[in-house]
Amino acid sequence: MHKLFIRQLAKASTPEGVDLDALGTLVSSAYEESDRDRRRTDRSISLMIEELDQLNRNLENLVSERTAALQQRESELCAQNLRFDAALNNMSQALLMFDSSGRLAICNDRYLQMYGLSPEQIKPGCTLRDILEIRRVAGTFPDDPKEYVEYHLPALARGKSISRLHELPDGRTIAVLTHPIADGGWISTHEDITERRRAEEQISHMARHDSLTDLPNRVLLRERIELALKGVRRGGRLAVLYLDLDHFKAVNDTLGHHIGDELLKAVAERLRAIVRATDTVARMGGDEFVVVQTEAERPNETATLAQRICESLRAPFNLNGNVVVVQASVGIAMAPEDGREPNELLKNADIALYGIKSDGRGSYRFFEPEMDARMKARRELELALRSALIEDRFELLYQPLISLQDNRVTCCEALLRWNHPERGLVLPSQFIPVAEEIGVIVTIGEWVMRKACADAAQWPADVKVAVNLSPIQVMSPNLVSMVVGALGSASLAANRLEVEITESVLLQNSEATLNALHNLRGLGVSISMDDFGTGFSSLSSLRSFPFNKIKIDRSFINGMSEEEDSLAIVRAVAGLARNLGMITTAEGVETERQMEQVRALGCTEMQGYLFSPPVKAQVLSRFFSQQQERKSALG
Secondary structure: OHHHHHHHHHHHEEOOEEOHHHHHHHHHHHHHHHHHHHHHHHHHHHHHHHHHHHHHHHHHHHHHHHHHHHHHHHHHHHHHHHHHHHHHHOOOOEEEEEOOOOEEEEEOHHHHHHHOOOOOOOOOOOEHHHHHHHHHHHOOOOOOHHHHHHHHHHHHHOOOOEEEEEEOOOOOEEEEEEEEOOOOOEEEEEEEOHHHHHHHHHHHHHHHEOOOOOOEOHHHHHHHHHHHHHHHHOOOOEEEEEEEEOOHHHHHHHHOHHHHHHHHHHHHHHHHHHOOOOOEEEEEEOOEEEEEEEOOOOHHHHHHHHHHHHHHHHOOEEEOOEEEOOOEEEEEEEEOOOOOOHHHHHHHHHHHHHHHHHOOOOOEEEOOOOHHHHHHHHHHHHHHHHHHOOOOOEEEEEEEEEEOOOOOEEEEEEEEEEEEOOOEEEOHHHHHHHHHHHOOHHHHHHHHHHHHHHHHOOOOOOOEEEEEOOHHHHOOOOHHHHHHHHHHHHOOOHHHEEEEEOHHHHHOOOHHHHHHHHHHHHHOOEEEEEEEOOOOOHHHHHHHOOOOEEEEOHHHHHOOOOOHHHHHHHHHHHHHHHHHOOEEEEEOOOOHHHHHHHHHOOOOEEEOOOOOOOEEHHHHHHHHHHHHHHHHHHO
């Protein structure tokens, strides 16, 4: 301030001296300017303070926001770690993670549970060998830990992933998959695949085995044959035996499919018991089975096996209280002479099977080249038989049964004939087995019953009609309703119908079969046993059902003149029938001598060419008219 005053004083000085007014003005201006400078300085300081306050507030806000963000991030990381731990410890797979130094970094709970370990045993920092040694002591690692590590660690160092299955001593299967990671460590997952492998094995087994009998199916059978054929190519031999059950459909129809299934399982068990461990028993489907006999050096060995099969399956089966009797037919093809491929052997064995079924069933037959042609003819026969009813190719002939007391016609037996468009007249023995086999016998049988009842309605009222029933028909659940329908349609009295059955029907001894026969008897229908004496157990058959009539087989009648046994049998049967109140019919009487013999032995009826061969219904009607005229003339 002193310097400022001196400068102002100098400015106010004149030669004349100091101009006080000028000096006052200068001093006053200087003070005003100084005051302005002070106020500007104060304002600047105030602005600076305000700016510093704003900066401080902004900084505080920023710190607050950053702190909140860090807290949020920390909370998220904590939650994420909890989720990671939960996921890690609830994995279905066990997991181990090792760092680049080969030390354990992570082990989840599943690993401890899988191998029965505790967290105190498996800690971070353990080496792989340490863990394996602990498992070896615990009995969950059967290998050598040192060798395992020496193999795996170099492979992982080269970046190679390793997959391996471990079979544990307790039966479990563990799949271990190890992957190297970028930092030099690795991750190893362990999965218990025991149940999956069992399921896969079960699925594989089901794909290659029959679900009902658990025998090999077609797929596995062909594999077994192909494998066995390798031995044949080295000079060995094998046999393929193709078999099925005769009249199996009748078991299903009468006793139900559940009993049929039980029968198939029982057959499978018997076949298993017969063959050697090196042989194969397979089910082709339905009632068809195949036996592959390996090392079949001589045909007689195969024939012996086939005979054992037939005999074993012929024995009665007791299935849930139902006694079932069946028999088997067996066709045989030998390798290499009958084929060198599975399909060829199966085909030729099947052809041989059809050959034995056509000739009587219940036995076996080896394949012969000419059978192929017969098989084709058989197929043609089947096709023609299926259309025979539609094309009206069937007809009935009738053979009279004569009373030995007064020579009167008491009954006429209906005999089916097939007029084949190319073969001409075909006898029942040639086509009935085929009809039974392909499942059309019931339909044909119903046509025969209806036709026979309709024809008999035109005969004299004291003449019956006899209709043969096949075993399959008798076991049909619709037998009684079919008979009632045929009688009603023809307006024929039930007591004018006679049905003939063979002993083989009663061998089934099923309650349903006996009930059906009793129901027919209750309606007034007569029941005859045909071909008596040729079955397995004639006397027991007579005890199981009260027949109206016994028909003595023609083989005994033909043998009476030369065989004392036949004469004795006819006498015994006639006496037995008389005591039981039954009619006795002698079949196949062709000579006057035979007629006199059967009359003397006590038979009540005869049937045969001596009186009349089978004739058409028109001829039979003329015969009845002539007989009535003779009766009236004598009368």
